Amino acid sequence: MINIPSTLRIAFRALKVNKMRSALTMLGIIIGVGAVIAMLAVGTGASKRIAEQISSIGSNLIMILPGATTSGGVRMGSGTQPTLTMGDAEAIQKECSAVSNIAPILSGVAQIVYGHQNWSTGVVGTTPGMLTVRDWPVASGRSFTDQDVKSATKVCLLGQSVVDNLFGDMDPIGQAVRIKKIPFTVIGVLSTKGQSPQGQDQDDTILVPVTTAQKKLFGTTFPGMVRIIMVKAKSTEDLSSAERQINELLRQRHRIGPKQDNDFTVRNLTSIMQTAEQSTKVMTILLGAIASVSLLVGGIGIMNIMLVSVTERTREIGIRMAIGAKTWDIRLQFIIEALILSLIGGVAGIVIGVSGSEAISFFAGWTTIVSPLSVFLAFGFSGLVGIFFGFYPAYKASLLDPIDALRYE
Amino acid sequence: MALIEARDITKIYRIGDIKVNALSNVSLTIEKGEFVAVMGPSGSGKSTFMNILGCLDKPTDGKYFLENIDISDLERDELAGIRNKKIGFVFQGYNLLPRTSAIENVELPMLYDGVPARERRQKAMDALKSVGLEGREDHNPNQLSGGQQQRVAIARALVNNAPLILADEPTGNLDTKTSVEIMELFVKLNTTSNMTVILVTHENDIAAFSRRVIKFIDGRIISDEKRKTV
Numbered sequence: 001m002i003n004i005p006s007t008l009r010i011a012f013r014a015l016k017v018n019k020m021r022s023a024l025t026m027l028g029i030i031i032g033v034g035a036v037i038a039m040l041a042v043g044t045g046a047s048k049r050i051a052e053q054i055s056s057i058g059s060n061l062i063m064i065l066p067g068a069t070t071s072g073g074v075r076m077g078s079g080t081q082p083t084l085t086m087g088d089a090e091a092i093q094k095e096c097s098a099v100s101n102i103a104p105i106l107s108g109v110a111q112i113v114y115g116h117q118n119w120s121t122g123v124v125g126t127t128p129g130m131l132t133v134r135d136w137p138v139a140s141g142r143s144f145t146d147q148d149v150k151s152a153t154k155v156c157l158l159g160q161s162v163v164d165n166l167f168g169d170m171d172p173i174g175q176a177v178r179i180k181k182i183p184f185t186v187i188g189v190l191s192t193k194g195q196s197p198q199g200q201d202q203d204d205t206i207l208v209p210v211t212t213a214q215k216k217l218f219g220t221t222f223p224g225m226v227r228i229i230m231v232k233a234k235s236t237e238d239l240s241s242a243e244r245q246i247n248e249l250l251r252q253r254h255r256i257g258p259k260q261d262n263d264f265t266v267r268n269l270t271s272i273m274q275t276a277e278q279s280t281k282v283m284t285i286l287l288g289a290i291a292s293v294s295l296l297v298g299g300i301g302i303m304n305i306m307l308v309s310v311t312e313r314t315r316e317i318g319i320r321m322a323i324g325a326k327t328w329d330i331r332l333q334f335i336i337e338a339l340i341l342s343l344i345g346g347v348a349g350i351v352i353g354v355s356g357s358e359a360i361s362f363f364a365g366w367t368t369i370v371s372p373l374s375v376f377l378a379f380g381f382s383g384l385v386g387i388f389f390g391f392y393p394a395y396k397a398s399l400l401d402p403i404d405a406l407r408y409e
Numbered sequence: 410m411a412l413i414e415a416r417d418i419t420k421i422y423r424i425g426d427i428k429v430n431a432l433s434n435v436s437l438t439i440e441k442g443e444f445v446a447v448m449g450p451s452g453s454g455k456s457t458f459m460n461i462l463g464c465l466d467k468p469t470d471g472k473y474f475l476e477n478i479d480i481s482d483l484e485r486d487e488l489a490g491i492r493n494k495k496i497g498f499v500f501q502g503y504n505l506l507p508r509t510s511a512i513e514n515v516e517l518p519m520l521y522d523g524v525p526a527r528e529r530r531q532k533a534m535d536a537l538k539s540v541g542l543e544g545r546e547d548h549n550p551n552q553l554s555g556g557q558q559q560r561v562a563i564a565r566a567l568v569n570n571a572p573l574i575l576a577d578e579p580t581g582n583l584d585t586k587t588s589v590e591i592m593e594l595f596v597k598l599n600t601t602s603n604m605t606v607i608l609v610t611h612e613n614d615i616a617a618f619s620r621r622v623i624k625f626i627d628g629r630i631i632s633d634e635k636r637k638t639v
Contacts, residue, residue: 006520017508319504322465323565324493324521326486402465406504 007329011337014309025305026345028298029385033349033378034356035291040374041357043284045367050280054273056193056202058134060100060236061270062243064088064229064250067263083263086210086224088253092231093129095249098242100234103130104210104226108218112206113178114166121162123179123206125213133232134193141173141188144209152211156184160192161204182216184208236270243268288374292381298345299385302338306393310334317397318405331394338390339383346382350375410477412572412605413439413462418471420457420628431457432628434471441572444599445607446616449625456577458625459609463496463575464488476572493521497566499576499608503558505550511537511561512546518569536564540594556587563594567604574598576608580615592618 015022066083089104106125111118124130127149131137144155156177163172172186193202208217210226233242243266250264310317317330354375357368420432432454439445449455460466461473464480465488473480475495483491497518498504505514515533524532537546540560550558559579566574576595580588596618598604608619616622624632 005526013508315504316506319506320517320521321489322463322492322498322504323518324489326489326521329521403460406465406500 007333007336008340010333011340014313014337015340018309021305022341025301025341026348028301029295029342029345029382030298030349030352032291032295032298032385033346033382034352035294036288036378036381037350037353037370037374038356038360038368039287039291040284040378041353041368041370042360042366043280043287044369044371044374045357045361047277047280047284048369049367050273050277052194053196054270054277055135057196057269057273058136058230058232059270060233060239061133061268062231062233062239062246063267063269064092064231064246065265065267066227067261067265083254084226084229085222086226088250089127089226089229091249091253092229092246096231096242096245098233098238098245099231101129101132101232103127103133103230105130105228105230106210106213106218106226107228108213110180110217112162112166113181114172114175117166119162119165121159121204121206123156123208123213123217125208125210125217127210130207130230131190133230136193137191138188139191140171141186143188144207149209149211152209152215154182154184154212154216155187155209157188157190157207158186159190159203159205159207161201162206163189179206179208180217239268239271295378295381295385298382299342299389302341302386303389303392305341306334306338306390307396309337310393310397313397314400314405314408317400318402318408321400321402322406327398330398331391334394334397335387335390338393339386342382342386342390343379346379349382350379353378411438411474412441412443412476413437414472414474415462416472416474418458418461418468418473420454420461420466421469430628432461432468435628435630436471437623437630437633439605439607441605442599442603443605443607443621444596444619445605445621445623446619447607447609447623447625448611448616450611453625454628455609455625457628459575459577459607462573462607463498464491489521493518494569495571495573497563497569497571497574499559499562499566499574499579501578501581503550503555503562503582505558505561505565507551508549510547510549511542511553511564514550514561515564515568518565522569532568533564536568537561539567540564554587555583556590559583559587559591560594563591563598567598567602572605574604574606576606578609578611580610580612588615 064084086104089102092099093102103126107122109120110123111120128143128145131143138157143157148155156179158172166172166177172189175186176183177186178184190203190207196202214224231242231246233239246266247262251262254263256262320330354370357370360366361368415435415437418432418435419430422429422431435458447455447459457466461468464475467481475491478491480488480491506517512530512533515536516529519529519532534546537543540563542557542560542564545553545557550561553561580591583591592615595606595608599606610616621633621635623630
């Protein structure tokens with residue numbers, strides 16, 4: 001028959017008698033738990049940031065860039081050859097089964113004028129598919145339609161930063177702006193997207209129908225040419241098959257022989273970002289593992305002190321045994337003592353860990369996220385450490401011979 | 410039925426290759442309600458015998474029955490249970506838990522017997538009252554005199570209503586006057602509550618309070634005489 005409230009009281013008293021020693025023993029656990037929580041918070045924060053960036057460029061995204069031109073032996077770099085056309089884009093949409101949406105892009109930098117305000121920014125000629133591909137809904141107004149693309153109407157959607165710069169607090173919808181001196185009607189404002197993974201302001205942009213861009217803004221000698229085609233695969237699993245289908249289709253359309261190099265580049269943005277996310281996760285686990293080592297060391301500290309405590313209290317153990325304490329009464333007494341040390345240390349460690357990660361995000365400016373799971377995990381782990389490292393001293397105590405223990409001075 | 414029946418108890422210690430016969434074929438019967446003094450020089454085997462009577466140790470050979478229970482067959486935890494319910498210990502050095510109040514020391518045996526807190530407190534108060542320590546229940550051992558500490562230890566020994574009280578030189582650390590008071594307390598418990606008291610002592614003055622004196626020499630009982638109380 002084991003009496004838990006009394007055992008708890010006995011344990012608390014024993015710990016109170018050696019306040020300094022108990023506090024120092026707890027410190028090991030406090031540092032361990034605090035370090036685990038803070039490290040996991042840093043790691044989780046980093047993953048979260050990357051995940052946010054992935055979703056800000058749009059999920060399951062593939063980019064197709066035109067190939068490089070070679071002029072006089074000088075290779076001009078990716079995207080210098082006008083090999084992608086609206087026809088390619090439409091064919092991808094029609095024939096690649098793993099693709100859900102496409103957005104051809106013809107962009108350039110242009111000056112926008114509204115009233116006496118002006119602003120220079122990237123003007124992106126595209127199709128309504130852009131908003132789906134980039135997971136980028138309009139915040140107010142409406143998007144342009146396929147009809148707008150077909151008839152090359154002079155309408156535009158403004159990014160939030162453009163609105164801020166040209167209109168301030170005014171409602172831009174229905175207003176006329178001039179892009180390269182050509183009047184366009186603002187029909188909608190895009191929702192805020194924030195920074196790109198490269199740190200660019202994604203809201204500093206204007207969307208116009210791709211045909212309008214081709215005919216009025218960035219016309220070239222190649223009719224129907226586009227700079228980039230963005231493709232959204234149906235799902236993450238479909239990414240690689242979409243990539244393969246696009247490659248096959250474009251090679252066929254561009255009449256590229258089996259031994260020739262592609263005159264375009266297909267880039268799987270999402271998988272690049274996912275790799276980054278994976279590596280952050282690995283880093284999180286690594287940080288957590290290193291921090292757990294200190295928790296382990298804290299546990300060994302508890303065992304050390306408990307062993308000293310058992311030796312010091314040999315006579316007390318003898319008295320208890322003579323009076324009728326059974327094996328498990330003695331064991332539980334010491335295990336509970338170790339458990340109290342580690343759990344109080346755990347709670348203090350959580351406080352230290354949480355405020356520590358706050359401090360890191362405040363001073364270093366990193367995103368830190370204390371997940372409830374990591375708190376729960378660290379606390380549970382500290383409890384386990386207490387039981388595990390408390391058991392051996394408790395076991396030793398319970399094996400003492402009552403006669404010898406009573407005679408111990 | 411005798412409270413204690415020891416049959417041919419032998420205890421052999423091995424120290425390296427040397428065998429030491431601490432007890433050789435000791436047989437003894439003690440009835441309920443007796444007041445027995447065990448005497449003998451050091452090394453006579455009286456402490457070993459008391460340890461066996463107290464279920465702290467088991468005989469190498471022979472049988473020991475306490476209230477008809479064969480102690481020689483029991484496991485460690487079963488012995489702990491017997492000590493808890495049937496035996497109250499009083500030691501020479503008091504053996505109270507340090508930094509623990511008198512009442513909590515007295516409650517200790519009931520703690521291991523699963524007695525509910527309220528009942529525990531009540532019984533401990535009664536026991537302290539019966540040894541004349543009313544009002545001292547919240548004092549720690551270091552705030553009590555030797556005689557008072559020994560009274561706390563006696564209260565602890567009788568709180569579980571154990572039929573047997575084993576006292577190992579209970580007055581060894583006390584002055585003469587206090588020794589007499591403690592011995593009178595034992596006599597009172599023996600006569601009024603019919604408790605069986607067995608005490609170990611060197612001193613004839615202390616043994617004189619008992620009604621039966623057993624003398625040990627070299628692991629054997631050499632005399633066992635009953636007499637009237639003083």
